[in-house]
Amino acid sequence: MTRYLRLKLHQIGRRTKRSVFLNKYFPRFKDRVYWAGDRQSFARAGFIGTFCMMLPIPFQMVLGSVLAYYLRANIPLATALAWITNPLTMWPIWFGGYKFGTWILGTPDLYAQSNGITIGSELWFSEVFPLIWQPFFFGNILLGVLIGIATYVFILKFHWITAFNKMRNKLHRS
Numbered sequence: 001m002t003r004y005l006r007l008k009l010h011q012i013g014r015r016t017k018r019s020v021f022l023n024k025y026f027p028r029f030k031d032r033v034y035w036a037g038d039r040q041s042f043a044r045a046g047f048i049g050t051f052c053m054m055l056p057i058p059f060q061m062v063l064g065s066v067l068a069y070y071l072r073a074n075i076p077l078a079t080a081l082a083w084i085t086n087p088l089t090m091w092p093i094w095f096g097g098y099k100f101g102t103w104i105l106g107t108p109d110l111y112a113q114s115n116g117i118t119i120g121s122e123l124w125f126s127e128v129f130p131l132i133w134q135p136f137f138f139g140n141i142l143l144g145v146l147i148g149i150a151t152y153v154f155i156l157k158f159h160w161i162t163a164f165n166k167m168r169n170k171l172h173r174s
Contacts (some may be wrong), residue, residue: 026069037074039156044073046151049081054144056094056137060085081151094140098132101139 028034033041045068052064064082068075085093095111102109110131117124 028069033072034069034075037077041072041074042077043152043155044068044071045075045077046081046155047148048073049078050084050151051144051148052078052082053084054093054097054140054147056097056140094136097140097143098136099139100143101135101137103139104142105135105138107135 037045048067048071049064052060052067055063057063061079061082064078065075067073068078098111099109101107111128114124114128117128
């Protein structure tokens with residue numbers, strides 16, 4: 001099974017690298033830093049992916065991939081982290097961002113006063129959303145920055161932990 005998966009991943013990678021569209025519009029796409037990367041590339045991808053994860057917009061993974069390309073970060077990691085908000089998880093994550101935004105801005109929780117109006121309906125967008133958009137966007141963007149910074153620092157520190165362990169193991173073997 002693992003042999004089959006490795007073969008499929010290799011085939012997908014080969015097709016991706018030969019893509020006319022990608023080679024025309026993203027000429028540096030084949031660089032190793034985007035796929036294998038280094039410590040900085042993974043740390044930047046961690047920040048980009050978790051920041052895009054918190055943005056209350058559609059297609060965060062596309063934005064994360066494009067930002068990873070332009071900021072020379074690991075594209076698969078940035079894309080995978082942006083996938084954390086999927087159709088099942090985005091509502092609780094974004095609601096948490098809204099609650100954080102109301103707490104930071106000191107505004108009342110007007111969502112609770114929406115009197116059972118269905119989220120996403122025309123009535124909700126005309127009556128409720130104009131009242132909650134500021135804490136909603138501010139809270140999610142601020143949480144994205146904070147979680148992104150924490151992920152960036154964690155990846156940098158984690159790398160040094162693994163490098164330290166490798167060096168310590170080499171010293172013990174000598």
